[in-house]
Each structure stands twice: as C-alpha cells, then as structure tokens.
Amino acid sequence: MIELHEASVKYGRRLAISNITMTVERGKFIGLIGSNGSGKTTLLKVMAGLLTPDSGRAELSGESMTRGAVKRVAYMADTEDFFTYLNTKQLFDYYESQFPDFDRVKAISVADFLRVPMDEKLKNLSKGSKGRAKIAATFGREADFYLLDEPFSGLDPMVRREIAQGLIQYADPERQTVVMSTHEIQEAEPLFDQLFVLCNGELIAENTVDGIRDEYNMDTTSWLVSLFNKRA
C-alpha cells in the first residue's frame, strides 16, 4: 500500500501538488487523470519515492517512503530521452544491474509480446517501438507497484492498443498495482478499476469506473466533464 498524508510539493513558490491524502492499494489498476500541469508527474514521483514532499508524508507499507522504495516500485518516466545510446538488450543489462527484481526471462517475454526490436539503438527506434521498449524494461521487473507516466502519449492507436494488452497480460492484479497517468480516458477506461482526478495540484475526486457508471449512469469521460463544469 502507498499512502500519502497531506502531501505537498513546491517548485520555487509554485505548489505542484497541494495537501494530497490518498491510498493506493495492492492489486488495483488505477488511472491518474488531469490536464497538463495538474501535478500528475509530481504525484507519481512522490509515490515512487523519487521526490520527498515539502510537507506531509508519503508511506510505503506504513513506513516512510525513501529512495529505497525504488526496490519495490517501478517508475516509468514520460521521456523521449530514454537511454538513447543503448539497444534493448543493453537496456535490459542495465536494468538487471540496477534492480534486484529484474527478471530477464519476463522482460524478453514482454519484448516478444510487444515485438520490440532488440538490436537497434533506442535513439534509432520509432516513437512506438521506443514506447514498447520502455514498457518491456519496466514490466521486466517484478515490482509491487508500476507507476507509468503517460505510457500512451504520442503513440498511435495500434501501439496504444498493444501496450494496453501488454499491461493486461503482464501485471498480476492479485499482487501488483498499476498506476498510470493518461489523457486517453475514453480508450483507457476499461483498463481501470479506480480513478484519481487532479486539478491544479489538488485531488478533486476519486471513484471506481463501475461505481461512476452505476451511480451516475454515465461513462468516465462524461463524469469528468460534469466534474469540471461544476468547478468552472
């Protein structure tokens, strides 16, 4: 379980996330929703133990989150410059040297499932192949939590679909949690159990996908629109 208690992070004077209290349970598929600049990346980094809140607390299984969390939490950044001078094989070597939970057999299986080119340098790969290579390295780890920052961003619908299938195939919901930020809400909705909605650094709502549908008789997209209209 990852828990945040009134966690805030400042960049200079600007509050990137403000007073966030939330619980991320094991065995869930969670969507992190919000417009650009709403604090999604900052929140993911706090959950990954890569950023320490300026006030409030972040805890992993009841203990204060440190950079040591990296052993149990696999964070995937939203970046194009991802080990550009390595090929996928070398990327796996690097992950193996850094993360004790890295399982090369699993990584190769994910890479195979997603048809990732193994011998080309990452900088020479298409955006879609790069995105798939990142997923293969990340899910090559047997982590308790996978925190994915915009895994669909800039990818075409076919690649998004393949990556979604990879997530369904390789995350074990009995014991592993996936938290991912995305703008592709309509498309990603069936993947999610639960949603957290951020606006200007604040957590403004959380609900389950089927809870929203059951309670409001609308899908997540319509619910979000009504949520943001209410605030406007």
Add this chain to the structure above:
Amino acid sequence: MGMEFLPDRPIYQQLIEHIIGEMIRGAIAPGEKLPSVREYALKVGVNANTMQRVYKELEQMEVTETRRGQGSFAVKNEQKLQEVREDLKEQLVASFMKKAATYGFTAEEMAHHLKVRGQEDD
C-alpha cells in the same frame, strides 16, 4: 480498445450479459470451457480484476461452474440457462413497457408494432 461498451452501465455487467447472451444463442455450448480470466480480459480489453468479478458473478448465478485447477465451464444443466433467459426476457419487457407507458402507448399498440417490425426484419 477491445469490446465497445455502452456508457450508462457498469462494464462488468455488460460483460456478464454478453457471455450469458453467447450461452443462450449457443455460441458457447453447454459444458464448454470458457477462456481463462486473463485470455478473456485480453480479448475484450478490460483488466483482469474486472474479468475475475464477471466470472465470479456468473458462477454465483449458477450459469458457470469452476473446477479446481481447470477453469470455468458453462453449466450442462440447460434448465438454469432457460431460467436466466426467461428472467432476462421479463426484465427487457418490463423496462420496455414502462417506457412505452411514459409516452402513453398501450401494450396492444406496441405489440402490434413489434409484430410489424419483426416481419420487416425477416
């Protein structure tokens, strides 16, 4: 991403209806083994938790049975399926008639129109 879902109802409910529909239509035969939770989740594009819930509820409705270590199977007992089928028919008609009444249509009028439409579709 896989199956298209209607926006107004929970996804797991729509999957339950979809699978029961396949059983009633015979696309899934009595006694047939269902795909594993993971396989079905991949096919329709939902996470495995949702699919697990669907399988559990189907089992509670007694239209499938889980055999240890072997997976889920459609029941052989067709009577149970017939009961579920009749329930669904009743539910459909009840909600249809409620809506028809809101607009002031009589049951007879709607029955007549249904018959005409049915013949057109044949």
